[in-house]
Amino acid sequence: MIPGQISIIIVSYNSAALLPACFASLAMTNDDNYQLIVVDNASSDGSAELVRQQYPHVQLIANQHNQGFGAACNQGMAAATGEYFLLFNPDVQITPNWLTLLRQHLATNPQAAIICPTTLYPNQALPTRQGVAITAAVPGCAMLLRRSAWQAIGGFDPAIFLYWEDTELCWRAWLLGWQVLEDFEALVVHERGGSGGGQRWLVESSKNGLYCYLKLRPWSAVLGYSLRMLAKTAIVSLRQRNLAMLNIWLWHGRNLKQTLATRRAIQAQITADRSEVEGLIKQHLARGKQERRASQKSKVKSQKAETE
Structure with missing residues (x-):
C-alpha cells in the first residue's frame, strides 16, 4: 500500500469511445497522487487494445468474460496499491479540485467508509450546500472507498452482476458500523445512461x-x-x-x-443502531423517489417545449 495514494479504478465495457475523454478529464485534476487501473469486461470494441497501446501508464486488467460491474471493481481493488479506492465510470467528467476535496473530507471523518462527490447532469446548477452529510447510499459512478473499510466489510457482492451493487455496499457499511458521506463541494458531471437499459x-x-x-x-x-x-x-x-x-x-x-x-x-x-440505519434508508429512498418524479416532469416539460 502507498500511503495517501488514490487508486482510480475504471470498469470498461465497450467504452472505447468514452475512454480518451475520460483520461483527458482525469489529467485535469490538481491532485496527482493517484494510480489508474482499467478493468475491461471482455469488450468487443477494442477498449482493452486502446488502453494497452495508447495509455501505457494505465494498469490494464483484461477479462476474457464479462464479470459484471461489482466483480470487476473487486478485481481492480485487489490489484490496487493505494490507501483509497476511487471507483470511476468512464462517462464521468471531473472538476479540478474534486479529488483533493474527497481525500480531505474522508480524512477528517475517520468513521466514514465511503464518500461520493455531488454528481451533476450537464448544465445543472451547482449545489448551494457546503461540506458533507451522512446518507444511506451514494452512486458508484465516482465512489471513494477507504482501503481499511474495504478490508473490514469486503468489496461488492459478486452475486450482483449489475445495478444495486453500490447501494448494497453502502447499506452493509452502515450496518457494520461505518458511515457513508455525500460531498457537496467535490463535483463531477455524469452523463448517465452509459450502460444498460x-x-x-x-x-x-x-x-x-x-x-x-x-x-x-x-x-x-x-x-x-x-x-x-x-x-x-x-x-x-x-x-x-x-x-x-x-x-x-x-x-x-x-x-x-x-x-x-x-x-x-x-x-x-x-x-x-438498526433503527438509525433504517431511518437513513427510508429518507434516502423517499428522496430518490422525489428526484425521479422531478426528473420525469422535467423531461415531459422539455418534450412539450420541443413540439411547440
Whole structure:
C-alpha cells in the first residue's frame, strides 16, 4: 500500500469511445497522487487494445468474460496499491479540485467508509450546500472507498452482476458500523445512461433490489418490497406480454438458501443502531423517489417545449 495514494479504478465495457475523454478529464485534476487501473469486461470494441497501446501508464486488467460491474471493481481493488479506492465510470467528467476535496473530507471523518462527490447532469446548477452529510447510499459512478473499510466489510457482492451493487455496499457499511458521506463541494458531471437499459435493466434491477432487501433489511421491509415486486411482475407481464420478469422469482427460488445464510452471517456482525440505519434508508429512498418524479416532469416539460 502507498500511503495517501488514490487508486482510480475504471470498469470498461465497450467504452472505447468514452475512454480518451475520460483520461483527458482525469489529467485535469490538481491532485496527482493517484494510480489508474482499467478493468475491461471482455469488450468487443477494442477498449482493452486502446488502453494497452495508447495509455501505457494505465494498469490494464483484461477479462476474457464479462464479470459484471461489482466483480470487476473487486478485481481492480485487489490489484490496487493505494490507501483509497476511487471507483470511476468512464462517462464521468471531473472538476479540478474534486479529488483533493474527497481525500480531505474522508480524512477528517475517520468513521466514514465511503464518500461520493455531488454528481451533476450537464448544465445543472451547482449545489448551494457546503461540506458533507451522512446518507444511506451514494452512486458508484465516482465512489471513494477507504482501503481499511474495504478490508473490514469486503468489496461488492459478486452475486450482483449489475445495478444495486453500490447501494448494497453502502447499506452493509452502515450496518457494520461505518458511515457513508455525500460531498457537496467535490463535483463531477455524469452523463448517465452509459450502460444498460430496457428489459434487461428492469429485470436485473428488480432482482437485485429484492436480493438487497432479503440480505439487509428488516422482514417488514422485505415483505412490503416483495409485494410491490409481485405487483410489478404481474403488471409488466400482462402489459408487455413478456414473461421475463418471472426470472426474478426463479432466480430467488434457486438462491434463497444461500441468500438467507448470507443474511444470518451479516446479522451476527451488525454493530450499528438498526433503527438509525433504517431511518437513513427510508429518507434516502423517499428522496430518490422525489428526484425521479422531478426528473420525469422535467423531461415531459422539455418534450412539450420541443413540439411547440
